[in-house]
Amino acid sequence: MNWPLIISNALFTAIGVQSVAFVLAAIGVNMHFGFTGLLNFGQAAFAAVGAYTYAVLVLEHGFPWWGALLMVFPMAIILALLLGIPTLRLRADYLAIVTIAAAEILRQVLISPKLDKSYGIGGSDGLQGFTRDLERLNPWNAKTFHLWKQPFDGHQGFVIFVGWILVVICSLFMWLLMRSPWGRVLKSIREDEDAARSLGKNVFAYKMQSLMIGGVIGALGGVILAVGGRSAAPNDYATTFTFFVWTMLILGGAGRIKAPIIGGFLFWLIVGLSDQILDQSTRKKYLPKWLVNQNNYGLLRFMLVGLGLAALVIFRPQGIFGDKREQAFDVR
C-alpha cells in the first residue's frame, strides 16, 4: 500500500474545503446545542440558505461577491425567525422535529424544476459558475499546491485558507460571548430554562438570539462549501450534512469552543483514512471480493465510522476531550 499517499490524502480531507465548511456549521450547532441546549437538526437548511443566497444573487442578480455574502446574514436570520417563533416557546423536542422537517422541505423545494425555470434556482443539478469574480481576485488562482503527495489547485487553497480564518474568527467570537454574562444566561437555559425564567431572564429572546447566531455561522459554512466546490446542489444539504455536523460536535465534546475544530478534524481524518485504505486494499485485492469491492467500499467506510461512533458513545460518552465530571450529573 502507498502509505504516503494514504496519509497525505487523509490529511487533506481533514483540512479540506468540506472539512472547514462542516466545522463552521458545527460551530453553529455548538452554539445551539452545546451552549443553549437547542436541538437543531436542520443545520443543513441554514447551510443551504447560505449557499443558495450567495449563488443566486451572484448569478441571477449580478451581485458582487461581498454583496452576496452580506445578504447571507439577513437570510439566515429570517430562517431562524421562521423556525424559532413557533417552536422556541415549546419543549425542546419540537424544535428538533421542525428543523429536520424544514431542512428536507427546503431541499425538495430547491430540486423543483418549476422554481428553476422561473427563478434560476438550478433544480437537482444545482448552480455553478458563481465563483468567477472570486477566482479573478484570488492571487493563487493559477498555482497548484501540494500537501505532501496530495495536489490541490489555487482556488481550493484560497477557500481553505479563508475558511480556516473564518473558523478562527467565529471561534473567537464564541469565546467572547461565552465568557460573558450573556453566555452564562445561555448555559443556564441549557441547564434548566425554568430556573433562568424565575431569575428574570427572557428565555425566548435568548434562545432566538442563539438560533440566529448559530444559523448565520452555519450559513457561512454553506457558502464555503459551495464556493470551494464551485457548485451549490440540493443534495449537498441533505440530512447527512446535519448528521455529520452533529457527529463531529459530539466527537469533540459539545459545549466547548474547540469541539467543532477537533471533532471536525478527527471526523474527516477518519473518513479520509478509511476511504483511502479501503480504496487501495480493494483495488489491490487485499480484501476478499465477497466482503467488499471497488463499487461498495464507500458505504463500508461510513459503516466503520458509525461503529467507531457507537463505541465512542459507549466508552467515552463525554466525547474524546470532554470532562468526565460533567457526565456524572443527571442532565435529563
Next chain:
Amino acid sequence: MSVERSAALHDVTEQPGAPKPDPILTVQNMRRAFGGLVAVNVEHVEFQRGCITALIGPNGAGKTTFFNLLTGFDDADTGRWNFDGSTFEAVSRRRPTPFKLARQGMVRTFQLTKSLTRLSVLENMKLGATGQRGERFLTSLVKPMWSAQERDIEARADALLERFKLDHMRAEFAGNLSGGQRKLLEMARALMADPRMVMLDEPMAGVNPALTQSLLGHVKDLRAEGRSVIFVEHDMDVVFDISDWVVVMAEGRVIAEGTPESIGRNQQVIEAYLGSHHGADLGEPEPKYHSVKEESVDE
C-alpha cells in the same frame, strides 16, 4: 415556644379574603381549570407586605397551581392581580410572564430544586443578579462594558454564599452539592435578584431536621430585611414557627385565613385536612389517594 410575629396583622379579621393594611399582592377572581377540574378558584386574597405568609392545604388543594399562576409559570383562565403597584390580567396583554415578574421583584424557588448543575456555584449565584449590562448581546462582546459590574455582582454573591455557608463550595459544579445545599443555593440565588417578594415552593421538602432549622433562620432573615415571603409548606411545625399569617386552601378555594394559632383551632381547616378523623397530628396530612380496600378495613 417564643415566636415573634409581625404586628401589622393584629387587627385583621380572620376570614377568607380579609383586607390587609398594606397588601403587596392582591388577587381577584383567579380561576384555572384543567378540563372539567377546577384547580384554582380564588375570589379574593391579599398578602401583607413584609410578612411571611404560609399557603397550606391538603394534597390536591391547588396550592402549587395557585403558586404557578401567581409567578406566571402557568396561565390563569380569568383573574386580575396586583403586585406592588403593577396590575396583571389573565388572557390579555397584561398577562404576567415569569421573567417580567422577576424583574418587578418577585422571585420564586421550586419544590424540586433547579440548580444549574453544570455551572459552578458562583456562576449560579451571579446569574441571579438582574439588570446586568453583560447580558445584552452587543455589550457582552466588550468586556470593559461589564467587568466593573461583574466585580460588584461577584462581591455580593460571595457575601451571600458566606451567609448561607456555601462559600467553601464556591468553585464546585452545582451538581456536586447535596440536596440540602441545593435548597440553600436556590434561596441564595433568588436573593441575588434583590427581590421584594420571595415565593418559596415547599422549601423544607426533603431536608434533614438540622438543615430545616438553618433554612428557617434564613427565611426569617428575609422578613427582617423587609422582604415579603409566601411559602407553600406541608410541615405544620414549620408553618407555626415562622409564619405571620396562614392562608388555607382546599379544593381550589381559600377556605380560611388567620394567624397560625387560630388556624390550628379552626374546625373547617381540621376537617379539610382530616375529614372526620379527629385527633390526628396536623403535621401529617392524610394522603389524598388511599385505596378502597384500606377504607373498608377502617370502617
